[in-house]
Amino acid sequence: MTKSDLPDPASLLPLPEATFHILLAVSDADRHGYAIIQDVAVRTGGQLKLSAGTLYRSIARMMEQGLILETRERPAPDQDDERRRYYRITPYGREVAQAEVRRLAQLLDLAQASGFVTGRA
Amino acid sequence: MRFFRLLLHLYPASFRSEYEDELAEVFARRLRDASWWGSRLGVALDAFVDTVSNAAAVHCDILWQDVRFAMRVLVRAPGFTSTAIVVSALGIGASTAAFTVTDHVLIRPLPFRDPARLVKVWEDQSPNGPPELEPSPANYRDWKRTNHTFDELAAYSGLAANIRGNGEPERLEGALVTAGLFPMLGVRPAFGRIFSEEDDRPEAPATLLLSTGLWKRRFGADPGILGRKVILDDLPYVVIGVMREDLHFPYRGTQFWVPARFNEAAYADRSDNYLNVIGRLRPGMSIAQSQSEMQVVARQLEQTYPKENLHLKIAVESMRDDVSKKSRMLLMAMLGAAFCVLLIACANLANLLLARALSRRKELAVRTALGVGRERMVRQLLTESCILAFAGGSLGVLLAFSALPLLARLVPNGLPIAEVPAVDLRVLGFAAGIALLTGIGFGVLPSLRACGSVDFAGLREGSRGGVGGRKERLRTALVTAEVAGSVVLLVSAGLLIRALWHIETTDPGFRAAGVLTMRTVLPVPKYASGARRNQFYSQVLAEAKALPGVSGAAYASFLPIVFGGGIWHVTAEGGPPENVTPRDTSLRFITPGYFAAMGIPLRLGRDVAESDQPESNKVAVVSESFVRRYWPGQNPIGRHFSIANAVREVVAVAGDVKVRGLERFSEPQVYLPYRQRPDNALAFYAPNELVVRSTADPSVLVSPLRQIIGKADPEQPISAVRTLSEIVEMDTASRAVQVRVLGAFAAIAFLLAGIGLYGLLSYAVFSRSQEFGVRMALGAQRRRIVAMVVRDGARLALAGVIPGVCLAYVAARSMSALLADVNPADGATFASAVTLCLVMTLAGSLLPAVRAVRLDPTRVMRSE
Numbered sequence: 012m013t014k015s016d017l018p019d020p021a022s023l024l025p026l027p028e029a030t031f032h033i034l035l036a037v038s039d040a041d042r043h044g045y046a047i048i049q050d051v052a053v054r055t056g057g058q059l060k061l062s063a064g065t066l067y068r069s070i071a072r073m074m075e076q077g078l079i080l081e082t083r084e085r086p087a088p089d090q091d092d093e094r095r096r097y098y099r100i101t102p103y104g105r106e107v108a109q110a111e112v113r114r115l116a117q118l119l120d121l122a123q124a125s126g127f128v129t130g131r132a
Numbered sequence: 133m134r135f136f137r138l139l140l141h142l143y144p145a146s147f148r149s150e151y152e153d154e155l156a157e158v159f160a161r162r163l164r165d166a167s168w169w170g171s172r173l174g175v176a177l178d179a180f181v182d183t184v185s186n187a188a189a190v191h192c193d194i195l196w197q198d199v200r201f202a203m204r205v206l207v208r209a210p211g212f213t214s215t216a217i218v219v220s221a222l223g224i225g226a227s228t229a230a231f232t233v234t235d236h237v238l239i240r241p242l243p244f245r246d247p248a249r250l251v252k253v254w255e256d257q258s259p260n261g262p263p264e265l266e267p268s269p270a271n272y273r274d275w276k277r278t279n280h281t282f283d284e285l286a287a288y289s290g291l292a293a294n295i296r297g298n299g300e301p302e303r304l305e306g307a308l309v310t311a312g313l314f315p316m317l318g319v320r321p322a323f324g325r326i327f328s329e330e331d332d333r334p335e336a337p338a339t340l341l342l343s344t345g346l347w348k349r350r351f352g353a354d355p356g357i358l359g360r361k362v363i364l365d366d367l368p369y370v371v372i373g374v375m376r377e378d379l380h381f382p383y384r385g386t387q388f389w390v391p392a393r394f395n396e397a398a399y400a401d402r403s404d405n406y407l408n409v410i411g412r413l414r415p416g417m418s419i420a421q422s423q424s425e426m427q428v429v430a431r432q433l434e435q436t437y438p439k440e441n442l443h444l445k446i447a448v449e450s451m452r453d454d455v456s457k458k459s460r461m462l463l464m465a466m467l468g469a470a471f472c473v474l475l476i477a478c479a480n481l482a483n484l485l486l487a488r489a490l491s492r493r494k495e496l497a498v499r500t501a502l503g504v505g506r507e508r509m510v511r512q513l514l515t516e517s518c519i520l521a522f523a524g525g526s527l528g529v530l531l532a533f534s535a536l537p538l539l540a541r542l543v544p545n546g547l548p549i550a551e552v553p554a555v556d557l558r559v560l561g562f563a564a565g566i567a568l569l570t571g572i573g574f575g576v577l578p579s580l581r582a583c584g585s586v587d588f589a590g591l592r593e594g595s596r597g598g599v600g601g602r603k604e605r606l607r608t609a610l611v612t613a614e615v616a617g618s619v620v621l622l623v624s625a626g627l628l629i630r631a632l633w634h635i636e637t638t639d640p641g642f643r644a645a646g647v648l649t650m651r652t653v654l655p656v657p658k659y660a661s662g663a664r665r666n667q668f669y670s671q672v673l674a675e676a677k678a679l680p681g682v683s684g685a686a687y688a689s690f691l692p693i694v695f696g697g698g699i700w701h702v703t704a705e706g707g708p709p710e711n712v713t714p715r716d717t718s719l720r721f722i723t724p725g726y727f728a729a730m731g732i733p734l735r736l737g738r739d740v741a742e743s744d745q746p747e748s749n750k751v752a753v754v755s756e757s758f759v760r761r762y763w764p765g766q767n768p769i770g771r772h773f774s775i776a777n778a779v780r781e782v783v784a785v786a787g788d789v790k791v792r793g794l795e796r797f798s799e800p801q802v803y804l805p806y807r808q809r810p811d812n813a814l815a816f817y818a819p820n821e822l823v824v825r826s827t828a829d830p831s832v833l834v835s836p837l838r839q840i841i842g843k844a845d846p847e848q849p850i851s852a853v854r855t856l857s858e859i860v861e862m863d864t865a866s867r868a869v870q871v872r873v874l875g876a877f878a879a880i881a882f883l884l885a886g887i888g889l890y891g892l893l894s895y896a897v898f899s900r901s902q903e904f905g906v907r908m909a910l911g912a913q914r915r916r917i918v919a920m921v922v923r924d925g926a927r928l929a930l931a932g933v934i935p936g937v938c939l940a941y942v943a944a945r946s947m948s949a950l951l952a953d954v955n956p957a958d959g960a961t962f963a964s965a966v967t968l969c970l971v972m973t974l975a976g977s978l979l980p981a982v983r984a985v986r987l988d989p990t991r992v993m994r995s996e
Contacts, residue, residue, distance in 0.1 A: 043154075044154045044157075044158060045154075045157065045158050045161055048158065062178070062182040062186070063154075063155050063158040063159060063179070063182060064155070064182040064183050064185065064186030064187070065182070065186060066158075067147075067151040067154065067155055067186075068147075068186045068189055068190050068193070070151075071147060071150070071151070071190070071193070072193060075197070092157075095154070095157070096154060
């Protein structure tokens with residue numbers, strides 16, 4: 012998919028919760044499926060445990076949308092399992108994640124202005 | 133683990149092949165992390181729920197993707213898309229229209245409470261009389277008292293009455309009903325109350341229920357109508373309620389209901405058969421059981437009243453099945469034809485999809501090369517065919533609904549249902565089901581065929597793809613089936629057209645052209661005396677005859693075709709014994725000049741005359757079939773027979789008339805002079821039908837005749853104004869509609885088969901263009917190329933025509949009851965259908981043939 016084929020990031024917002032967390036999980040390193048599940052669980056303090064079905068259904072759609080791609084680069088052979096597939100965020104995926112963060116921040120600002128939120132945690 | 137692998141089959145194959153190993157790995161890890169059997173069970177349950185919900189979601193994701201892709205692809209091929217949509221619209225539209233009407237008339241439960249237990253109960257006089265005859269009030273009372281079969285038994289009878297006040301006098305159709313009838317049917321009034329047992333007593337005040345239509349039309353929807361007095365046939369009735377708009381009981385057009393009040397006089401005459409009886413079976417009682425139980429009642433009645441109940445049986449049939457055999461056959465023939473059209477349309481659609489899939493071979497090969505699996509591609513192609521079928525289905529449903537007013541003429545009048553079928557979820561569900569079946573059933577084979585042989589050969593430059601034998605054979609078989617189907621429909625439509633012609637050319641026994649008819653029912657007691665009545669007739673007839681262009685005018689009890697009843701038994705002096713000859717004859721009282729006004733020939737003797745007075749010699753005119761039956765080969769003039777409680781002398785013989793309609797057997801006819809009808813008897817036979825023959829257009833007589841009748845009696849309503857020709861046409865109206873519908877279906881089938889044939893031959897020419905190029909380069913004459921293409925077409929047509937002719941014969945035999953003496957193997961019809969198919973073949977193959985010979989050999993060969 013060339014960049015011109017990709018839709019405006021705003022058109023994908025709001026992102027489904029699973030999609031956003033997967034983007035965060037692969038934003039700093041390439042990860043395989045199970046590692047993503049673990050990373051999301053750690054990152055959310057165990058509040059969000061992605062099921063395998065939700066994970067791979069989200070991955071399939073995100074690859075279709077051009078948010079992530081499967082990378083051919085593998086870790087060192089002693090840490091690798093050949094059945095595993097590694098996923099990497101694309102520049103477009105990063106753009107979309109940033110757009111989602113901005114959206115959430117605006118929401119939070121609005122909520123604060125309305126007196127719903129007393130202060131950031 | 134094996135459980136989980138099995139569970140993964142819920143996912144689409146493309147998703148499974150991509151992620152199966154990883155999903156299994158995650159599951160295995162979780163299983164390993166679970167410390168004891170309880171948590172392992174939890175992991176398994178979790179996996180089950182997760183897989184089921186996500187598999188459904190993945191299927192939806194793919195469907196949505198496929199739909200978007202299919203829409204893009206279809207919009208890019210507008211020619212193919214619109215052809216496929218029109219083809220499926222024709223098939224789905226035809227079958228939806230046919231189903232809607234058939235369901236409305238034959239299948240859908242009647243709009244009453246617990247309709248499955250409602251039955252009609254008849255006297256069965258077969259084999260000596262009709263199998264379904266209305267019982268007399270006395271027999272009805274005894275059935276009701278002595279049966280153990282029904283929870284409830286109620287009766288009704290058709291009725292007509294003159295209404296006056298609140299506007300022009302008018303003749304209204306209504307019904308008299310026993311008090312238990314509406315509660316038994318579960319029918320409620322729109323407002324007011326329905327009849328109670330109190331209303332059934334002869335001495336109770338006369339009460340009346342109005343239809344919503346009459347209440348709105350005649351009483352301006354007056355909310356204070358309850359308790360108002362309405363004059364029907366000069367007697368006051370009190371309105372007690374207005375029935376709901378959707379009540380069509382006992383038949384469409386019923387405008388009022390009055391209670392059936394049987395006094396002792398009504399119960400005294402057991403041969404006065406006019407009641408329709410409806411029963412509600414006891415729970416768990418079958419129709420067969422009830423029928424056999426009612427025979428016990430019949431035997432008791434036979435012993436008590438042997439004269440009227442000799443050999444009498446009682447017939448019970450589901451109220452839903454009270455549809456004439458002819459109506460049923462007409463509808464079934466239409467449904468059969470519609471499904472034939474649907475199959476032809478589906479074959480055509482499959483053929484179009486196959487051709488399209490072959491032309492997309494390169495695209496499919498590219499997608500295969502990119503790693504798209506076969507299942508995914510089949511699914512994509514199926515989504516396309518389903519979208520086409522649903523788009524066609526939507527258009528077809530619109531077509532079907534716009535045809536409903538015409539098709540509604542196939543809905544028999546005598547059923548308690550609306551004329552035009554309702555369009556509801558049931559009908560839309562049927563259309564959606566048919567569309568889905570069409571899309572999947574006829575899309576799956578082309579998709580499998582197209583994707584089954586995709587290989588990288590399809591990517592080669594200049595590859596034509598798919599000219600292979602198997603695909604050709606499948607397409608050939610589909611076109612052959614279309615030709616066969618269209619032969620069946622052409623023959624069926626042709627035979628029905630011939631049957632209609634045959635019936636239309638049947639001599640009704642009178643000359644219909646130039647005759648106007650109208651009904652003036654003279655109400656009793658106002659016209660109870662013969663003198664008053666005769667004065668009315670004399671004045672109206674004298675003034676009518678004086679109108680310009682009028683050559684004859686007369687009154688009669690009933691018009692032929694409109695009313696087939698009026699049946700009496702006769703005893704003829706010197707005739708064959710009564711037990712070997714049927715005794716039924718059709719009786720009418722007439723004024724002088726009736727035969728001339730109707731155009732019925734008098735073969736012998738004289739017309740009835742004003743001089744045939746009550747006290748003079750009782751005379752009769754009989755029909756030729758009457759003479760053949762009772763005095764074959766003898767001169768009947770001066771002979772005597774007894775009918776209608778008196779002995780009559782034959783003074784003339786008239787031509788036979790088809791009193792029961794053109795297609796039915798009619799009893800011999802007897803005509804009696806109107807002045808010899810006793811004042812206090814045979815009220816049903818009082819002449820009410822005016823017939824006026826004119827040398828000019830009879831419709832211009834309507835207004836002057838209204839004035840003449842209004843002058844004779846300003847309160848006298850006029851009804852049923854129509855020409856005699858309209859009456860004859862009405863008799864064949866349902867057939868004419870049937871012929872039009874079946875003709876339309878045959879034309880659609882013919883067109884579809886033509887499109888299919890043309891498409892296949894065009895494709896064949898396209899795929900053989902290289903061969904033709906080489907042949908022409910080598911000196912082959914263009915004439916021979918044309919002959920080759922036409923020969924291919926003829927071979928295809930013959931392959932379809934031969935089985936088509938055999939199937940058409942089977943279809944014709946099965947509907948022989950509708951063919952009115954036309955031979956199911958009628959040579960001319962078969963020959964015409966076959967010729968039409970061959971002409972279609974020639975037309976379908978000519979254009980491809982011309983295209984073949986216009987090929988430039990050098991260009992064709994260079995492009996390869």
